[in-house]
Every structure is written in C-alpha cells, then in structure tokens.
Amino acid sequence: MIPFQYTRANDVADAIKQIATDPSAKFIAGGTNLIDLIKYDVEAPSRLIDISHLPLRSVEPTSAGGVLIGAMVPNTDLAYHPLIEGRYPLLARAILSGASQQLRNMASTGGNLLQRTRCFYYYDTATPCNKREPGSGCSAIDGVNRINAILGTSEACIATHPSDMCVALAALEATVHVTGPAGARTIAFADFHRLPGNTPQRDTNLEPDEIITAIELPPKGFSENYSYLKIRDRLSYAFALVSVAAALELDGDTIKEARLALGGVAHKPWRSTAAEAALLGQRTDATAFAKAADWLLHGAKGYGHNDFKIGLARRAIIRTLGQAARGKPQSISDKKIR
C-alpha cells in the first residue's frame, strides 16, 4: 500500500481534467479490482480520482432502438434491470455468473471492462511478468498456466481477460462510449480489448487519459435463443476456465444469424466471423455446432496445464449453441449444467 491522494470528480469534464494533470493517477469506480492491485503492490497510483459519483448511472433506451448503459451502473443493477432482463438476457446471465453478489454490488459497468487479468504471476511481484513489468519475462508460459489463454497468445504473454460480462457484450456487438481531452468517441467492442502481442501491458485501446462513459447495446438482443455457459473449477464464485456466449436468430430450426464469443481463453472475448458465418443457413444440429466450434478454435494452442481447454471449449460451444437453439439457456441458480 502506498500513500496516495484521493479526489472526487464532479463531472466527466472534471475527471478528464484531473487525469490529464497527473499521468500516474487512476480512476476508481467500484474498486473491486484496483484496490486489490494496490494491496498487492502491483499498482501504485499517485492519486485516486473517484468517479463513482458521476451521473452515469442510468440504463435508457436509445432513439436507435438500443439501450445506453451508464459506466457507473453497478453490475447487479444492470443484471436485474427490466430492459436488460427482458431484451438482453444473455448479458444479464453473463453478469450473474461472475464474481459474487457482494462484488457485483460494488463493481461498475466501466470497471468490468477494465479489470486486469487473473494470471497468478501478474499478482505476485516476486515473479517476472511482462504485463506488470514489460521485458521481465512471462512466468506463465512454462509455469502454472491452468487458467491461461489458448488463443491469440504471444511469446510475451498468455493472459486471459477474465470478464464474463464482456463476453456477452462482444457477442451482442456493443459499442463503448469514451470521452477524452479531444472529446467523445465510440469504440466497437471488438476493437476495445487488444491481444497481447509484444505490448501485454496494454489491455485495451482506451487511452490513459480517456474515461468510459457508457456502453451502448444495439437493438438486437437475441432474447429468444441465447445462452451463457460458464465452466469453472467450482460451480460458483470462480473465474471461467472456458465460457461461451451464444445468440441465435432462428427461422424454424434454420439459423438466420449467429453470434458466438468465448471467455477465459484469450486476452479478449474471442469471436470469429468465420465461425458465425459457418452457422448461417444451417440446421440447429450438433454437426453444424461442431463446425462452428472448430472455426472458433482454429489455431488454439495449449501451454501444458491448460491444454484441456481446447477440447473443453469445443464441447462447451456445442452445448451452449444447443441450449440457445432449444431456448433453454443456462441459469446460474440451477446448480447444474443444462
């Protein structure tokens, strides 16, 4: 723990102004990730700019027919919001499969996007880690990597992005609204998180002086045929080994549109246009699902402890697509896999 200053931002403009004057300052929203990182000596911000009071707490329909979610909306409120439960249940279920009730009460929508990896080495300052200390090496590649990535990895880093919510947002093709010194801009969800490449220290394309103000959902919510399935080492309160967000639009049992995203396997929610295209016009059967799975997992590579994730992901994709097609989405309160 290091001494730091604490200030509150009055509005978005104030927040941007404050962070511009102090490059080693950090925004704090729910604090559920940042405070831990400070305690572990991984982060040492000179100042915490509290943005939790910013008036970014509403969930509202947009004129385009979608929904705009304020960056400060707590994960719990979002999951139980009637607009989300009704029109975007995939998002609601993904959120509820993450963390614990207490954590979801604190965690914000914006913070969820920016949570750091759970790679063990990232949290342990006594070990080398390129994400924490660029150039020091990646301990996970030859180390304890059960929870690490199988897709989109690099020599420099095999970390995953641990969010559940983001997997659903990727599948739903949300847009991230951000504001910086140069004004507001939007980032397509697919472009928000980055692959590690040789700059694993950068998780996203958000600039350090920018703030997330909102997430926008497009009109299409796939509320009929969807499922979020999370496979983990215990049945609740654990990060995903593999998670799958599947959303289908069906005409009878023919697939008109498909969205498929994986969590727990890459540095960002993992999608593939080829996989989704492969489902178009297909019947909702296991053969089609398996083909999509193979496309989505194309190029997957294990690092020892996490080799099993490739086969597990394949089966999880097939199962989740089946749940979506049958209109029997996975529910966290089931205490079992459907």
Add this chain to the structure above:
Amino acid sequence: MASYIGSATSRVDGRAKVTGEAKYAGEFNVPGLVHGYVVESTIPKGRIARIDTSAALEVAGVIDVLTHRNRPQMPDKDDAYKDEVAPEKGSPYRPLYDDRILFTGQPVALVLAEDWEAARVAASMVKVEYQKEPHVTDLHAERSRAFAIDAPEKPRGDAEKAFASAAVRHAAEYFIPTEHHNPMELFASTAIWEDGRLTVYDKTQGVQNVQKYLCSVFKMKPDEVRVMSPYMGGGFGAGLRPQYQVVLAVLGARALKRPVRVMLTRAQMYALGYRPASIERLALGASSGGTLESMQHETIAVTSQFEEFARNDTGWGNLLYKSPNAKFEHKLVKLDLPTSCDMRAPGAATGVYALECAMDELAIALDADPVQLRLQCYSERHQGEDIPYTSKQLRECYQQGAAEFGWDKRNPQPRSMREGSELVGWGMASGVWEALQMPTTVRIVLTANGHAEVATAASDIGTGTYTIMAQVAADMLGLPIDNISVKLGDSTLPQCPLEGGSWIASSVCNAIANTARGVRGDLLKLAIGMKDSPLAGAGVDDVALIDGKIVSRRDATRAVSIASAMQSGNADRITREEVNKVADDKSHARNVHSAIFAEVKVDEQLGVIRVTRVVNAVAAGRILNPKTAHSQVMGGVVWGIGMALHEETLFDHRFGRVMNANIAEYHMPVNADVHDIKVIFVDEPDEIVNPLGIKGLGEIGIVGVAAAIANAVYHATGKRVRDLPITLDKVIQFN
C-alpha cells in the same frame, strides 16, 4: 427437569458472535497500541545479504523496524522453542533469529508503526538482498530422497509374499496435494503490558501451550505472561503450535515497551503450516472369496528441512480390516517449505482416502459389492494390538447409511446410471478416528444465588465447547443452563490440553462430572449438617443435584435445596477443582467410526462434477448435542467435498512459491457445490471409553468423504482418478 446432555441446545455464545460482542485476538484495543506488519522473504532458501530499512524508517508513524540484527535477545538453544506439539525431531523455526532463509514467506523484518497503514507501506519499502541457494519444493521430483521413519504400526506376517500369491490383487498410488487450513479469522496476536506483565491475546488452540512457549523463548516467569484466546474463528489444526506472529508481537512489545499487535494477511498465512502433500501407496491382496490376505500401506509425505512432522497415515487399515499379513511404512521428504502440521483429521483424511479408494478398487477386482467387501473384512479387534474396541458400531453405520442412501438400488456397473446429460455414480467409504482423552482440570465455583462458573483453559475453536460444557455442568449441578457461565481461553485458568485430536469434549466433560461430584459432596456435607437433615447418613453417590436441590437417589422426597444448605453452612460459594481420570488402559482400542455414501452427477460431455447427495453415518459414542454435532459433521462433509474436488495449494517450484495464496483462487466449496447432506448418529453406548461415554466428533466428519466421492466418480464415469483434487480435465480426456 429434562436433561441438557443429548438435547439440541443452541450455542450459548451464538448471540455474542453474531452481534460482534465476541472479541478475537486482533480486536483487543488499548491506548498506544503499536501495529506490526511483517516483511516476508521472497525466496525459499538462502541468506539475507543485506537489509536496508532506512526508507521504511522515514515513513511518518513508523517507530522501528526489527530484523535479526536489532531484535531483542533470544535464546540460542532449540529446546527453548519446542512447544508441546513440536515434532520430536528437529529444530523449531525461530522468527527473526538469524540471516538464514528456510522458506518463502518467512518473516525477515517486522515494521512497527503507530497505525497499520503506515506499517504496511513502510514494509513495502524495506529492501532485502538475498544470497540465493538452490531450493527444492516438489515432492514428486524429490521422492527418491524419501527416508523412512517409525511407522505407527508393526508389520505382521510376510505382506509381500502374501501379496504376490494372493488370488486377487490391487496396487496403486494415490496423491493428495498440499492443502492450507484457511480459517476465516486471520492469525493475529496482541501483546499488552499490564502492571509490568504481558497479556497476550492470541489466535491459538492452546493458550497454555503458547504461554509456556513464550516464557521459554523470552525467559519470563509464568506469572509474567498471560495468554488469552476467548474465541477463535476456526483453527483446524493451524493454531495448535504457536505461530510466528505471537513471537513477533512479544518481540515488538519488549523492544518498544508498548502494546503491539501483529496481524497476518491472508497471503502471509500460506507461510504457516499446511496439510503435507502425500503420496500413498496401497497394495491389497485378497482371496477369491474376498478376505484380505495382505495389506501394505506406504506414505511419502512432506516436511520441512528443519523438523520432521509426521502423522499416522498408514495405520488405519489395522482398525478397519482383518488381514493376517500387513506392512506399514511412513517416509518423509524434506523440502524448503515451512514445517507441515496438523489439519483436520491429520493422517486419516489422507491415509483413509487412499485406503478406501483402494478397497473400492479391490471390490471391483473381486466383482464384490463395496459394502459387502468391507463387512467381510470387518475387524472386531484392533489388528495390530489384538485388542477389542471399547465399542464399534461401524456395522450399524454401514447398514443405516446404506438404507438411508438407498444403496441396494445401485447397479454396480460403471456408467450404468444416468440422468439426462449426466452420469450418476454412487460410492461409499469408511471413516475412522481416535477417541482420546487427556488429563484436564475443571474448576467450578457455585455461588449461593444458584449460579455456577465452570472454567478451564480450553479454547473453543468454533466447535461448540462453551455450549456442551454448559449443558454438562447444568445437568451435573441440577441448575438451569442460563445459570451456568463458562470461562475458557485464558492460560491462568485450570490446566487443559490443546484443543485438537477430538479429545476436548470427552476430557472436559468428564472433568466437569468429577468436579461436580466434588461440589455435590461439599453440598451434601452442608446439608447433613442441617438440623434434622433428611439426607442424614447419605454418601455423595447416594444423592444427585436436581432442580436446585440435593436429592436422595433412593427417595426423591428426601431433599434439601442447594440455597438452604449453603445458607445454613454460611457458605456464599463452593469452589472445587478436579481432574478427569484418564485410565492408562491398553486393553481396548478407542475409536470412532463412520460410513459415508456419496452420489455424484458428472456431465458426460463437460466433466463437471456435482456431489448431489452425501449420507454420513457416524458412531461416536454419546452425542452431547445433536445440533452442534450435526454442524460439526456437516462441516466435515463439506470439507471432504473440497478435498475431493477443489482444494490444492498450487506451487511454482521454479520459484518455490505458492501461486494461489488467496481464497479467490484457493478453491473450497461454495454453496452451489453443496447439495443434500444427511448426517446420522448411530447409537453407541460405551461404558468403557470413559464414564460419560463420550468419544469426540472433531475430525471424523471429513474422514473417508473424499474417498466416497472419488469412488462415486469412478462408478459414474468408469474413470479412476487417484490424484486429488478431481478436476474435470482429469475425468475426461478432452483433446
């Protein structure tokens, strides 16, 4: 008046706990309290080349930084550091003693500051340079260095030969990884000066053990140190030995002449003791009819480089099964880790896991029903000592457990039972533990207003000791339970052993009975002294204390109220202190037993395992309180689920470090993992084990549970996983 013993009495300390009135070791505040924060070694082995504390000392609020260089004097002889339960062989760890690094997480400095935050930030500024030495932390890699220690059980016959010629054989290795206790309450000690003496509030399972240890380490007189531990947020064995933070708190208090608290963080607690990883090799040989001809059990377990910690992993087969030939071996591997220690059912949780999986595999090889095989091999006598049990209702456990579970509907074929996308498996195992008693002194002070204080230096580590003591005292003294107050967790109270080994209930309650008898005798004397006493001529065992009265057992109309007896004798209080009688009787084996039946459902495609039903039928003598007893066993079952499916301390052996030193990544079961748990207490009257027939329940709940689950997973899937925890990737070959 109905008896309290045997009734489902709610915890007498429940209210204090849920309201926060109950204070724990890290919650005692005094003016001027100094906060200590530990700086840990980041390497597993070597020497401290240099420590630079200058930056830390500049932090506002920091008073001092203690290291091995500037700490107060400490003794240089090992003996001074040996606590009651220190392993016989070895040299106990001495915090801040010298420049030697023996394990990762070892304290290398203690920052003392006016507040916790200052201490913490300063701790991060202490710069330590190490001279690293090569280290070893991997049991598998080092197993060739294993050396044998005395096994608890002697060999019989020629086990190897009998195995070689047995009609049906099963031999395999099982593995249990390192596990940490992770009690909810963090380890903490608060050392406070009172009139030149030290009072230490410590999280410990034995206040008198810590008190003696501190006197020895700090060369203080017994009346100069008082150790208190009124409540404990879980111990599970982690608090049996004095932990290093108590030494640091006292070092700090001595150095500064101020009160000092040292509280560890969750991560730091992974450098305390742990359940040693163990490789368990079982070889069972049977006749084709299903009787054991040969039983061999070899354990290779982890200890530190500086102490030899070992428990009985291998001997349990001698208690459960007949076999004319048997051999037991216990080996240790020394690693650059802290010394391993007791953790709930030490030795049995691991050893019986392996034994009971091996019995399941043998049953399969014999094409026999697992329960039937156990009944066929059932031992009426302790096989090693050839003595009978004080009582052993294990047969009843099998029968009642099987009936409750519906075992007769089991199709023995693996993968034969399914439900939707899940394979269903039913497995079972036996459990066994000891029924020990230790010498314990209890003091009762009965006051004329009909209240009694019952006191001993035991710790209630969360099991319900306060409650059962109040129940027993209320019955023995003939008073309502609300008139009993129980005092525990103070080293100045009458002598009591550590709270461990499941011996506290039997020891303390029998001591209460003896002391209450003394009180009864004193009261009777007073009653007889009364004019025209209706109890004239009665002896102490001719009367009982019932409903506030001294009553003749032969004629209930002959009675004197306690109040009037005390009044007439001018006694405003009666004080008695007695010890339980621990018979040095080697003529019987003293054990508790259980039979566990588990149902798992395993997703056939994904390998996700759910433990949907567990029945644990326990025979453990007299059950003092079905409510706390039920909780105790249910907690054991939940822990068994964790042992089977979740728990594992993950090491990166390159660095010699624990990688999941937090309770987000060190997995134990959460509610979603726990389904239907049914606990059955099998009636087991026992007049031999001790006068009250109490056997103890602390450990038995976990023993055998992981085996029952592992056996059920095999039955569901046809895949035998011998390495715990059973994760989905071990059940299914995914790629």
